[in-house]
Amino acid sequence: MLADAWIVMLKEWREVLFRGMGMRGSIGFFGLVVLVFGVAIPARSGSLWVTVPWSALTAAWLPLMLVMAVVADSFAGERERHTLETLLASRLSDGAILLGKVAAAVVFAWGMLLLVAAMSLVTVNVVVPRAQPWLHPLLWRWEEAFGVIVLGLLVTVLCATIGVMVSLKSETVRQANLRLSMGLILFFPAIMLLFVGVYSVMPADVQIVVLDSVQTWRPGPVLFVITLVLTAIDGLLIWLSSRLFVRNRLILD
């Protein structure tokens, strides 16, 4: 199944990423992402990029944007361009098709995230003047590195799986994009409201502890809990999407 998923993933990249925007458009877009997030912003931040931990985690939302570029097209695009039925009539299993579609978004977005993160560290080390830079490189602590690499992957899987499910249930790419955009618009205010709501009902002494832990950044246990929760949510969503992907129903849709 993995070999088949790989074939689907490569087709998806070739068709959606490179041909969808045109080769020049794709290179321009991806180049711009790397320049802005891997060079321009870290260069402006200087050493703060590695010393202020929150700067590393701001990269966590990058996969969300990158996944959006691929995922709306996954099933809605096949349906709109009348290629879905031929794909379903092939020897590919349900799992291989679904996994290939999710992997196309995850590997692309996570790969871009890692590339941007690596570029940002190179940029910071180049632009910050100091003695013996090769002996004492500016690097994130393990917590930030963990946040970018592991949480970045989990967030990417989360976004890709939700995106594929939305695309699975959409008739056109436009509809899928619209639904994803609306979800995104509602998602951030909802999270903000949730945090503000929870914070406001906390006793005053707890509020002080929370503020202190955020300001002094002791993320170890927090990262552990977030990782567990995200892994569970990802697993649940992948199971749910596999339940949604039923050949008979897709044909009727």
Added chain:
Amino acid sequence: MPSPAIRTDGLTRDFASIRAVDGLTLEVAEGTVFGFLGPNGSGKTTTIRLLLGLLAPTSGDIEVLGHDIRTGAPAIRAASGALMEHSGLYERLSAWENLEFFARVWRIPKGEREARIKELLESIGLWDRRGELVGTWSRGMKQKLAVLRTLLHRPRLVFLDEPTAGLDPIAAAALREDLLRLVAEEGLTVFLTTHNLAEAERLCSQVGVVRRGRLIAHGHPDEIRVAAAGNRLEIAGRGFTPSLLDGLRSRQDVAGAVVVNGRLCVELATGGTTPPVVAFVVGAGADIEEVRRAADSLEDAFLNIVGEAERDAG
């Protein structure tokens, strides 16, 4: 006796209150080109989807290439090729990339993959255009490429859902020629749906006529034509005098007789047979050169059969 490539028994599929396929019982022998004829909305595409396991039957049994659809749908799809209603080609990819993707899907080894794609593209004269994006091609070229895609992995069975629909007559004829040649070369079983009767007559060794999901006629195209033409004789020769015609019309086994373009056309009454009528004509002094059962074109036969079914349905 070899098992049939396709066998259905009482196959039925309902969509809410609409019965798309109604008790379809059918056998398609291996190595034949089977034409599934019917007007729009008669259940042809639904039948293909059922045979490929893309839809589950409401009731009835399906066996394709020896596999039961309920347990062997993946094996059926693995041994089949399908050109559905739409060409199913990726228009942003080139012809080569399209075929290469599907060759990978069917797990054709790399060396063989390239040789096979070249062989097929050359066979229909598209090798020089393999690098062009399919989206820039005419509909006829796309359909040809889509047919090649179905043959890529040398399947035992190919489903073609109205392969020439929407093509101009020249492109359709060219595709039919390519199809005939490829089918002969590859030696496969073809299940073809169409409402182009000339196409069915040209390509198919067996046809089934379906209306509102029910199979209403089944057999060789000639048998269908003769059956639909009714009990008519055409006699070529000389000496078809008015008294001979009067004599024929007075017989109980003859419903009517008339001379058209020098040929004597005799409509037999129910239960009437050919030998006594021919003997009477010879006895009346006519010289007979040829006697044959009259047959309509397949198109006329199709219209007769569907029309009769329509009247019977009320």
